Amino acid sequence: MRILIAEDEPTIVSDMRRCLEDQHYIVSAVTDGEEAWYRGDVEHFDLVILDLGLPKLDGLTVLRRWRAGRRGMPVIILTARDSWRDKVDGMDAGADDYLTKPFRMEELLARVRALMRRAAGQSSPILSNGVLELDTRQRTVSFRGQPVQVTALEYRLLAYLLHNAGTVLSRSQIADSIYDEETELLSNALEVVVARLRRKFDGTVIETRRGQGYLIPSEVPPV
């Protein structure tokens, strides 16, 4: 689950980052509106925490541009002022929730969880391609009907591949999605994860496209 924080105050950012990473979210942070808009437009985030008072381009504008461009990810807006106008404007612009600074981290987390839950409730909780099945609500994986245990990292990788079943995904796309941005990829870590997964199923589930990346076929006839 990737979260984008758009906030220019360093201490708030680092507090939020720490809390969210404790909850195993993958956090990216930007400090001005232009960058916020760009990242949210170009990358995939499961949730955005957006300060309204950003330099260069204010939060409301960023949000409106995203929505105009059909970026529908849940957005929580932060406002320093306790004015209901901001909140109303924000909700009208397409925000899903708001928080007034200062706020307690627990409250932020509760709202994040709620939005994640709501977003999850809208899509089907089961990802499947015929042989491989992933229940995103139960966080379980099964192969040809047999339950299989996977680690947290393996699960993230599987979920990403299966979510984009039929599409070839490059290493860097995969890495972006399952690691946070600081972690460099200077070894064959990804290959190793793939290998470990293959051993748990059979070697054919995850296909390699030499020079391009990996993919999981979108529909496989059952056996």
Place this chain on the structure above:
Amino acid sequence: MRILIAEDEPTIVSDMRRCLEDQHYIVSAVTDGEEAWYRGDVEHFDLVILDLGLPKLDGLTVLRRWRAGRRGMPVIILTARDSWRDKVDGMDAGADDYLTKPFRMEELLARVRALMRRAAGQSSPILSNGVLELDTRQRTVSFRGQPVQVTALEYRLLAYLLHNAGTVLSRSQIADSIYDEETELLSNALEVVVARLRRKFDGTVIETRRGQGYLIPSEVPPV
């Protein structure tokens, strides 16, 4: 099991809170309609007790908004007036039950229990996965047919896990469900509770998914 009380009269709130907390429910309370709607929209509650005569936003409107937004939790409405119109309107708006003020706490509790049971999707008050059995009416637990004594906290944890048997539940989900919102989770308290429970059964009943959470398997062949 979390309950939201939306009621503006302090004495009624505190009476209800005391009774419900005696029954080991986790209670949150709000005093106006706007906050009620917001909390119910954003957080997860297993049941709501909703006064119809709330300031700022009346109860019926709150309820209709929740239902429009697909919030399906059971709702008991309270009405000060003994008029059938309110009740009918309330039920039409999606309430599951009603109570006319003044009422006796025992009656409230009975209705709460009934709705909880119904929401659990089973007429029987017994939760079981084959080896572990939990009688929600008597608040007793047995393992392989043998009764086992558990503390209140342990019971809440077990009930939550068993209620979602087969699902991996993260620490924060569990904490949300068994503690009230004020309590911080800054240590390994949860792990300790799990350990104590494991010692009372055998170590295999509650499974750990490292980095993800805990789960109780949904169906275990009896021995």
Place this chain on the structure above:
DNA sequence: CTGGCGCTGTCAGCGAACTGTAAGGTTGGC
């Protein structure tokens, strides 16, 4: 009021599981 008791949170040390690294083998394309 006091002491005992049961419940629960905190802490520290240990062990196991997870994951990145590296080295050597294998495969596929040119």
Place this chain on the structure above:
DNA sequence: GCCAACCTTACAGTTCGCTGACAGCGCCAG
């Protein structure tokens, strides 16, 4: 056949969860 890309395996560092001991709290009986 050669080279680069990829796979596999083993290993080691690190993180995460478990456990046992302890302490604080609230409750009840004396």
